[in-house]
């Protein structure tokens with residue numbers, strides 16, 4: 001399967017969009033703000049919180065970055081208008097960080113202001129390791145003006161265990177994930193069991209610390225381990241939530257978590273860049289193709 005996955009991931013960019021669409025469909029809530037709002041409403045009605053993400057990263061011009069900022073601003077206002085239980089998730093390179101660090105920072109500050117005015121939380125997604133330090137730096141400055149701002153830490157990076165200790169504060173809203181980018185073994189753990197152990201260690205620090213923990217993973221064994229820790233240590237459900245990506249099959253786990261009174265938030269991507277996003281994700285992690293194929297053939 002590994003060879004087939006890599007082969008498929010390589011040829012994917014050259015296939016017609018319509019052929020790739022089924023690979024993206026389970027994971028993407030349409031192209032427009034209206035379509036993602038509809039999906040978020042349905043998820044809210046079923047007891048899930050959401051975080052909405054406009055697909056894309058790395059813009060080529062200031063104009064493009066500002067347009068993305070404007071779209072996020074429209075999205076925030078729509079979330080507030082519809083009284084949705086939803087935050088937004090943003091990549092700093094989408095707001096221009098890759099072409100000019102000041103532009104990325106300026107845009108997140110202005111979005112943060114709009115988020116605060118509308119009472120809509122914002123999470124700054126974490127991108128590849130080139131941007132880790134800058135992302136934390138921007139987050140630390142911006143959170144002083146908006147407590148509803150959060151960011152992300154990746155368990156596969158060796159540096160993360162120190163970063164999490166450095167970030168710990170009452171203002172901290174931190175998503176922990178394993179990490180999606182292909183990083184060098186000099187800076188990233190490659191063994192999946194060791195990544196899980198590091199994730200667990202980081203989660204313990206966060207859950208015993210001062211901030212709010214967003215436990216983002218689909219790994220059922222890891223989730224069980226986290227639940228045991230939470231229960232043994234009587235961690236209040238107000239101190240954490242679980243997060244999953246839209247469309248990833250989780251069996252009855254989500255319902256079980258909800259029944260325990262735990263908050264579950266679904267990360268819902270949408271937008272015109274679904275094709276580029278899917279191709280990039282598939283190239284970065286051809287393993288995903290097996291998940292999608294499994295789903296396609298199950299139907």
Ligand SMILES: Cc1cc2nc3c(=O)[nH]c(=O)nc-3n(C[C@H](O)[C@H](O)[C@H](O)COP(=O)(O)OP(=O)(O)OC[C@H]3O[C@@H](n4cnc5c(N)ncnc54)[C@H](O)[C@@H]3O)c2cc1C
Nearest residue numbers: 125126152177178179180216217218219243244245267291
């Ligand atoms: C809410 C959320 C936000 C995230 N934000 C970021 C971020 O800002 N930066 C970043 O680098 N990464 C982010 N990620 C991605 C994350 O880093 C992992 O790459 C991804 O979640 C897979 O790791 P896992 O913990 O689910 O464990 P894995 O061990 O990879 O997967 C566990 C099981 O989940 C299933 N699964 C996992 N991913 C998928 C998928 N895409 N489709 C179908 N089934 C799947 C598989 O059955 C697999 O066996 C985010 C993930 C989530 C859930």
